[in-house]
Amino acid sequence: MPSLTDLMLEGRKVEQHGPWPRAVVNASIWQFATGQLALGHWSLLGLWGEPGAVHMAMLDQRTADIAVISMDCPDRSYPSVGARHPPALRLERTVNDLFGLTAEGLPDPRRWLDHGSWGLRFPLGDRLDAPSKPAAYRFLAAEGDGLHQIAVGPVHAGIIEPGHFRFTASGETVVRLEQRLGYTHKGIEGLMTGASYERAVQLAGRVSGDSTVAYAYAFSRAAEAAIGLAVPDRAIWLRALLAELERLANHLGDIGAICNDASFTLLHAHCGVLRERVLRASNAAFGHRLLRDVIVPGGVTRDLDRDGSDAIRAALDTIRLRFPALIELYDNTASLQDRTVTTGALTPALASQYAAGGYVGRASGRSFDARRNLAYPPYGCLDFEVPVLNEGDVNARVWIRMREVEQSLSLIDQILQRLPAGPLGTHAGHIREAREGMAIVEGFRGDVLVWLRLRDGRVERCHLRDPSWFQWPLLEAVIENNIVADFPLCNKSFNCSYSGQDL
């Protein structure tokens, strides 16, 4: 099996790219890498564009090696990866929408983020005026006796983000689900271009509101990797504390919300109380309930004082006291289990093919957690387990979250005990020439990837890849042969981000 290190030797190495290598390759190497992805030797981490080039990040999970290959596109096209490796499909449609670079052989050339309402095409490439709306979006067909369609969204019934789901059903059974996303596309990567570090990290923290820590963390680590900035120990540990508080709050909210979608409101109410405790402790400790704008390149903006750590400890005590009874209730309620067990099962093969991150992957046998596999500091010196199950159903995704709540409680304890003293940040010196960096951070939903190029104190190009890119398509797969009424349950157990994917 070829290694990513060997692949890098086939191309022209790009200097000033850290911490992993990047090489510019020709079409045949690009296609060779595509073949390795299709064979399952490597996992696709991301695929993104620039006005004249495409980039692809890959992971060799056995060795935890990561590499980026790039291809110049002087004739505005490159060989499609999605044609042989479906996880790249939506990414390639997006590269076309934003940059006007065509993936040759792409089986699905429909626009993805571009709904024809921007008044222009290829906003990040060579812009074209496009005053009129294109023809209606063509959903994929499903044919058979007695099939009917159910159109849902973009405005949904709950307090959630907008997106469109087109179900084709036979009676109650879903035959096909097709998603149409892009409604919350804000053009964040466009706004990033030319932004100062301060503005850019603020934008990164607003890609997906529930992962504001994870994004600011990933952006900052990428920027630090680019310009070789060393972060003081205390800031490194505080960042992990922030990340675990975010994970804890989200998992508690999700567990309750999944039960709520099975109409079991008691658990929803109790989990909501525990979540609120975490948010209030976060506010007491860091001045913001969702912990926004605390992590910045070079360090953190706020210190943790005695009152703050006491507030966090008190919240942890409450959760330790009350959460076990909630787990027991979940486990012993037959009517709830009846809804979650075997529902929306994702096969390990699909989870592996899509390199599904977070609880989606780990509930389907994919043992990957960036905190452990990439062991970025301080996680290398912390003691924690990465729970993995193989069933892949809604139930398994609930259990992964429950186990991860326990792990986060333990991690927060360890961090509070071992938090080193010292300064909170270092200043970035002014570097004129271009520097590139990349970072992967484990958010509550999965691995968040940020790639960027900085030049002269500003962001020249920044790409932010949400874990949802590789989870949304799997939701389409798992709902097949389930009943329509179980869709909310499946959807909530995935809890993919709309804003993170739409950017």
Place this chain on the structure above:
Amino acid sequence: MRKLLFESLFRRPFTEPAPLPDDAALSELAAAVGRAGRRRLGRSLSIREVDAGSCNGCELEIHALNNAYYDVERFGLRFVASPRHADVLMVTGPVTRNMREALERTYHATPNPKWVVAIGDCGRDGGCFAGSYAVVGGVSEVIPVDIHVPGCPPTPMAMLQGLLALLERVDAVTA
């Protein structure tokens, strides 16, 4: 489950009365919303939430309005599933170009009389996303807005304050 329910009967409610300043402010505010709401709309005010392009941060805090600490339903403030059942649209986001039409159609699907609350810094003027090719701007660029609740995201408390201010404004207009 019976044990958990039984305990809840005897435990103090999470919706704390008044000992801490924050909670005192919350109860005061909550009572005021209740009075004004009842005067104007009988017993209830139905709210339809519309995400017109937000990052989802505001949605998280709107969810918190329904938890046991804030429990907006005790004042007759209720989130409903359809704009056709709503008195108030609570809109978040910078309005994206891709959501503009859906927001307009949701507004037109809401029966009169209706009010619009724009939530968050982005709902006011697009916030940090203003100026993007994909963003229209604040909510008022697309539909008339009665009140803005600032914040990134606003706290649940700030949103309760916003609803109170809206009710007073409604009273002033109809008095």
